[in-house]
Amino acid sequence: MVVRMRHTRAHTANRRSHHALKAHALIKCECGAARVSHRACPVCGRYNGRVAIDLVAKTAARLAKRNKREGSKSETQSAQKAK
Numbered sequence: 001m002v003v004r005m006r007h008t009r010a011h012t013a014n015r016r017s018h019h020a021l022k023a024h025a026l027i028k029c030e031c032g033a034a035r036v037s038h039r040a041c042p043v044c045g046r047y048n049g050r051v052a053i054d055l056v057a058k059t060a061a062r063l064a065k066r067n068k069r070e071g072s073k074s075e076t077q078s079a080q081k082a083k
Ligand SMILES: [Zn+2]
Pocket: 029, 030, 031, 032, 033, 041, 042, 043, 044, 045, 046
């Protein structure tokens, strides 16, 4: 580190005075759940009155993926037990 690059503690503290995190602006969805404003609801998938995310299809796809993965894992475990 070059000496010229060094800042005083006050300089560093002044810069960091703007680094505080703000809480997300949570609003109540029409389904009653709390959600981040300007984002689709993670509970019902609605945004601005319409369904933005098809959560039924999404959950089904996730479950199918998990079943496929765990199915192959249990197959390898049973194969190892057979040996
Ligand atoms: Zn909702």
